[in-house]
Amino acid sequence: MVEIRINTAAPEEVPTPLLAVGVRAGASPPGRLAEVAAPAISGGDFSGREGETALLYAGGAIAAQRLLLVGLGEDGPPSPEALRKTAAAAARRARSSGAREAALVVEGGGEEVRAAAEGALLGLYRFSRYKSNREEGGALEKLELLVDGAREEEARDGARVGRAAAAAAALARDLANEPSNTATPEYLAERAREIARRHGMGCTVLDREGIEEEGLAGLAAVGRAAQNEPRFIALEHRRGGEAPPVVLVGKAVTFDSGGISLKPSSGMEDMKFDMSGGAAVLGAMEAVGALELPLNVVALVPATENLPGGRAFKPGDVLRFRSGKTAEIVSTDAEGRLILADALSYARRYNPAAVVDCATLTGACVVALGHHASGLMGNDERLISEVRAAGEAVGERAWPMPLFEEYTEQIKGDVADIKNSGGRPAGALTAGAFLKEFVDYPWAHLDIAGTAYTKKDGGYRTKGATGIPARLLVEFLIRRAEEAA
Structure with missing residues (x-):
């Protein structure tokens, strides 16, 4: 750099x-x-x-x-x-x-x-x-x-934070731009271990056996047909004393074929970007460590491929999650919410102060907002406002969207508690409603399907992965640390 x-x-x-x-x-x-x-x-x-x-x-x-x-x-x-x-x-x-x-x-x-x-x-x-x-x-x-000499110290602090935030986004871009034959779930796990070693963080990586023992049913099912086995990654930065941590969750489907509900072949090469949420979370943790933020931060990254095969999960299957809730599979191409449900349930063990997840979750969000803003929803208005303000500050806009009870009605299951797709209407919101079923703490969700990668160069964004929302997360955490000081 x-x-x-x-x-x-x-x-x-x-x-x-x-x-x-x-x-x-x-x-x-x-x-x-x-x-x-x-x-x-x-x-x-x-x-x-x-x-x-x-x-x-x-x-x-x-x-x-x-x-x-x-x-x-x-x-x-x-x-x-x-x-x-x-x-x-x-x-x-x-x-x-x-x-x-x-x-x-x-x-x-x-x-x-x-x-x-x-x-x-x-x-x-x-x-x-x-x-x-x-x-x-x-x-x-x-x-x-x-710069003006009278503001030199302030400028040096600004440059230090700017370097860290840019490095966070650059790492997220690197991880997402890697081809999926390189950026496997284990590759992401090793990058997480490197971050942990560099900054003295705790790091836990669950393999397939550990995932199944933890009852992470969504991750186990989505990754069942892949030769590159799934991983569940947890990074812990402990610099905030006894305070409850902020938990970041990032979807990392390192290649998404759609599984049995196979996607069209046109543009499928871009499905290597389906791990951009996990990449952004790992990038943010790199900045958290570099800045030595006086805050407790936990990152959870469920990582897997979603491929068809004889062992693949199927439409019509029913999964029982660690919380006891059951979900009927309508489409295996709605897999991101399944692995996020696992991570959101896992986050409960930390008694979190707040949880923010980010995921390339739905094409419906691209239809709604295009490529100029991420979709933002959640169950806590203060947290939603914090996330939105952080995004505005760093040029990674997020636009609030509703989670009315009617969207939960839309995903009620026929043979299980809920189903993993509510159909085409309000697709981004029914996905959010699915995730809401697995949280009982302040939570915000960022759908970055339209902002995680771009087809053209422009300004400080380059063709390919954008690194969004790594800098948003860094700014959000900086503000939380300042508030706690």
């Missing part, structure tokens, strides 16, 4: 191959930078619209060799999201120009520096492990963030 440094020198005095500065529409950059920018602005080559860039040779007017103007849009202080996009554009342009080092002017303090660090690091992200020629346009090695 690119090295991020804080520098309090005046921008025009920083010797660097490339100096980037955000410029609002109709404005000019500060100080002597305006002299270099004047021809482009007055000549109409740069208007300052959001995302626009112009690379200029400084000609000795400032210490930098080149000046990169990045548009911030209309007048007014740029939002953290605008700063993330600006930093991403600057870092990418620096890399494509072949610069090994660059600098970015950041107006503000810790929040602004954090946003800039996140945007730059995530904008530079590339998953190139399987490409013969990995480098395209060189590699940016160091980025200096130029």
Whole structure:
């Protein structure tokens, strides 16, 4: 990952191959930078619209060799999201120009520096492990963030948090971008063990036998036909004394064929992303450890493949969960809620202060919200508000959706207590209603089916896995730790 440094020198005095500065529409950059920018602005080559860039040779007017103007849009202080996009554009342009080092002017303090660090690091992200020629346009090695000297300490704290949050999202992207023949359930378990060793966390991994002994019926059934056997992963960060922990739960179906209820072949290669919830939770735990948050946090990741075969679970089967509740299988392609039900039931042993689960759960949520927001539902309005606020702060929006009792009526079973699909109407909400049957604590659910991966590059998001909602979870936990202090 690119090295991020804080520098309090005046921008025009920083010797660097490339100096980037955000410029609002109709404005000019500060100080002597305006002299270099004047021809482009007055000549109409740069208007300052959001995302626009112009690379200029400084000609000795400032210490930098080149000046990169990045548009911030209309007048007014740029939002953290605008700063993330600006930093991403600057870092990418620096890399494509072949610069090994660059600098970015950041107006503000810790929040602004954090946003800039996140945007730059995530904008530079590339998953190139399987490409013969990995480098395209060189590699940016160091980025200096130029700040007001009076806010240096605040800026350093912001950069530290930004690096950790970006690393969380990058790890989540890496895990989800891996092909499913690499990212098996055991692979995720080993990555969890590495996080635990790195940060002194507790780690428990249950194999098939342990899963069955614990009565995790959903995970055992979904993973029954797979040669790569399921794993149940629990990571424990204990830095909050005797306080009840916050529990994060992430669905990790490392490949989802739909099982007996087989999916169409078109686009099935994207079903490697069905473990994005688990990837985000593991990414968040990496940041929790790196930041040494004074909080008790537990991560639960049920990991499995969902494949057809002679041993596969079938439509019409009935599962009895560890809570005693029974569920009729209508579709084996509604498997995520089965393994989440296990994890949500398992979470009870921790007497949790709150539980947040995230999962690429339903195509219905994509229909409802597209690719611009995750679905958010739960049984505790305060917790839902916390999760939503954390998402707004980091640019990972979540939109509240209802869990009316009518949705529970929709999943009442014919031969069991409930069924794992309520049909097409309100599919995201009946999935949430299914999960609600297994919780008796403050709980929020994030359906990230539309936000976990993307088909195009844009801003600080790159094609493939987005890492959502790793940074949301990190922000949520930071706020919880601050509240507990």
